[in-house]
Amino acid sequence: MPTVSIVVPVYKAEKTLDACVESILAQTFSDFELLLIDDASPDRCPQICDAWAKKDPRIHALHPAKAGPGPSGARNAGLDAAAAPWITMVDSDDTVAPDLLETLLAGAERTGAELVLCNCCPVTEDGARHPLPENERFTEETLLGVEAFWDAFGTPWINQFTGTAHRLYAARLFAHARYPLGMLHEDYYLLPDLIAGCTRIACLPYTGYYVLRHAGSITDGARHEVRLAMTRGDIHRAEYFLANGWYDRAEGALTDAALFLHSNKRAYDLTKPGHRAEFAETRRELCRVYDALAAQKGTASLKLRAAALHIGLPVFAGYLKARR
Incomplete structure (x- = not known):
């Protein structure tokens, strides 16, 4: 059994998917499975997923016929297939630092947290990184109980708290939780259900996830x-x-x-x-x-x-x- 299941929903990402997968395969911690979930993508993404699965036994290309519309259905299919006690999610147009898994797992072991978060960093299409303002980033290791988490939710840290990526989840948090179908910001909606299963949330002063900012994203025009x-x-x-x-x-x-x-x-x-x-x-x-x-x-x-x-x-x- 792998230690971490990495769930990557894939839709219209033929220009970015290779870079995403390459950044995951470059991890210093190698005991993971990578689940590429084809969200009925109309481009060459299904073939790209299959090609990657042939190159590395840790990679599995899933083509769920009844996953449901949008990234929620793809993520849910990935959660159903995940075999590891820890789960992380990566969007198919983003990339991760080589030590992301190693750092998040070390944080979980050190703190006993069921949810470990790190900083994300926006990246423009020219490759330039644009770190968030200091008050929006974790600048020191912080361990929060559930009530303390919700107290901190109204601070500028909210940009790090919401979302699905740049975090490590104990798989048991999803035992009775799935993403709602057909909804944008489904991660924002599901957050209370995941936090309800936590005793501790660890926030690390480490940036290991790079979010591509580009026109044509899923929320563009919606x-x-x-x-x-x-x-x-x-x-x-x-x-x-x-x-x-x-x-x-x-x-x-x-x-x-x-x-x-x-x-x-x-x-x-x-x-x-x-x-x-x-x-x-x-x-x-x-x-x-x-x-x-x-x-x-x-x-x-x-x-x-x-x-x-x-x-x-x-x-x-x-x-x-x-x-x-």
Whole structure:
């Protein structure tokens, strides 16, 4: 059994896939399996995956016929096939440092963490690296409990906390968790489910993952879906907080979701029937969870805010502004 399963969803990546795989094969820690998950890519990626699988016995090319749409289905197929006690994920247009696995595994062994994160670094198509600002990077080793993680979630570190890559997961975190299909920012949505299985999260002052920034990425031209996905993620996070009795955190997440929906309403182009339906469903879900929060906490002010939200987002936003 390998120590680490590396899951790489592959879609329209024939220009970048070779560099991605080469960076993985250059790892100083070699006890891994590399799962290349062909996401029904319409270009030459399926053939490239098969060619790599013939070159190295650690590489497996998977062509799941019923994985589901998008990277979520591919990642889920990879999780189903993964055999190792540790899992990491790499996007097919990104590259990794040669000591990424070695460093993340050492961090897990040293700290006992089930989730180990390192810094990522954006790279432009000309190969230039653009490190994130210092306040957004881990500059010293930090070990967080679950509540401390959520306290830190609202800091500039959020850019390192969200996402699927530049981290090492204990495979058991995915025992009852899978990525939602057909959703952008599915990683943001799933995060509470993964953190719920942790006792410790380790943040390392090490940069070992390089994110290619380029036009034509999966979120390019999908601003409506991105905004709604982030809002749905906030609502899901609030439900997780509510289940743990963390009422203030739940209220903060729901307030963020409501104000984001209100301030970005024009961006959703509600003249389109599909957009109207998605927006209305997201708002209903927001109201449902806010009602649950008001019922559990039981304060009059929360019940008033819940009522204002039912009337409309402008009323809710106006009520909050008046209270301040």
